[in-house]
Amino acid sequence: MVKIVVPNWIEDETLARLSAHGDVVTSEGRDPLADDELRAAxxxxxxxxxxxxxxxxxxxxxxxxxxxxxxxxxxxxxxxxQRACTDARVLLTYVPNLLTEPTAELAIGLSIALARNMRAGDAHLRSGTFAGWRPNFYGGSLQGATVGIIGGGAVGRETMRLLSGFRGRRIYFDENRLDPTTEKALDAQYAPLDDLTRLSDFIILALPLTDQTKHIVNVSFLAAMKQGAYLVNPARGSLVDEAAVVEALNTGRLAGYAADTFEMEDWHRPDRPRQVHPALLACDQTVLTPHIGSAVSEVRRQIAAEAADEIIAFLSGKRPRHAVNPEVLET
Structure with a gap:
């Protein structure tokens, strides 16, 4: 039988389905296979x-x-x-739709947690010094705010849709502007990136990491932001220069930073930092979560199941549904 490697934990039912089509090697626990183990497998x-x-x-x-x-x-x-896979005649597939809603949902949650000082409030309560209501921990709100979304893809559009439940203005930037019908349905206005940066009370990143978008949030971007605005990154860590964010937080230019992804996670970067910036961890004006954008049990089950479907289809001589490089199948 063929060999199938699953380097992270997935549900038993999905492993069983894969096992009907090959010998499956997988991680014993919740940690992934180490690099040397993965290569050997x-x-x-x-x-x-x-x-x-x-x-x-x-x-x-x-x-x-x-x-x-x-x-x-x-x-x-x-x-x-992708290019290396294509050159090696290895088919690459992905799961395009299942992560959209939970990621957008988390973006809204991070925005609220950040503006309402939930981290600092939680720490105060747990310190044992809470003595009842005091006029402390005042913050901002999505209500009445101008929220700028950078990225008009599926996550960006879903974030705009969820924001329609809040009174305020939604503006967005994308290299490919949405059509007028979609803009109207989302009640979102297109804005050039410079205008979005200058006008937004909240900026939410919803774009992929590419050579062009790496460190799109840098010193000059942060300097152009509205004084006291909030920045939220549920997308990819290296969209943001974390050292520049630390400086903007320290000077008060940025009121707060929330992130679910970090530069140290972007494994393909040879210069990536090996840990989350320590000053981000120490700063009270941050809300940081451990890459849980899609960490909804049913969603993760479906993601693994859909990836397994692609493997099973391929091994059965059928065409996988979501090929990134379908040209591999043509030759």
Whole structure:
């Protein structure tokens, strides 16, 4: 039988389905296979289910010559080298839709938690010094705010839709402007990036990580933001220069920063930091979550199941539904 590698924990029912089509090697616990374990497992494997914890590049593919399909249990696949996969004739698939709603939902939750000082309030309560209501921890609100969304893809649009429940203004920027019908349905206005940066009380990042978007939030971006605005990043860590954010928080230019993703997670960056910026962890004006944008039990079950469907289809001689490089199938 063929060999299938699943380097992270997934539900037993999905493992059982895969096991009907090959010998499955998987992690014993909730930690992923270590890099050396992954390479050893994939050296003679035909299929790999990949997560955010794996970095697939040319050297990896060279070491795993029997791989025929890599099914990403994710939407953003910047940690998987598409060109290298294509050159190696390895099919790459992804899960395009299931992460949209939970990620947008978290973006709204992070915005509220940040503006309402929930981290500082929680710490105060747990310190044992809470003595009842005091005129403390006053913050901002999404109500009446101008919220700028950078990115008009699925997550960006869903974030705009959820924001319609709040009284306020929604503006967005994307290289490809939405059509007028969609803008009207979302009650969102297009704005050039410079205008969005200058006008927004909240800025939510909803775009993929590319060479062009890396550190789109940098010193000059932060300097152009509205004084006392909030920045929320549920997308990709390296969209943001974390050191620049720390400086903006320290000077008061930025009222707060919330993030679910961090630069240290972007494995394909050889210069990535190896930890979350310590000053971010120490700052009271931050709300930080451990990459839980899609961490809804049923959603994660469906994501793994859909990635498994792609592997099973391929091994059964059928065409996977969400191929990133379908040209591999044509030759």
């Amino acid at each position: 994939c050296a003679d494997a035909s299929a790999l289910m990949a997560f955010m914890t794996e970095c697939v590049d040319r050297p990896f593919l060279d070491a795993c010559p029997k791989l025929k399909i890599i099914a990403g249990a994710l939407k953003g696949f910047d940690n998987l080298d």
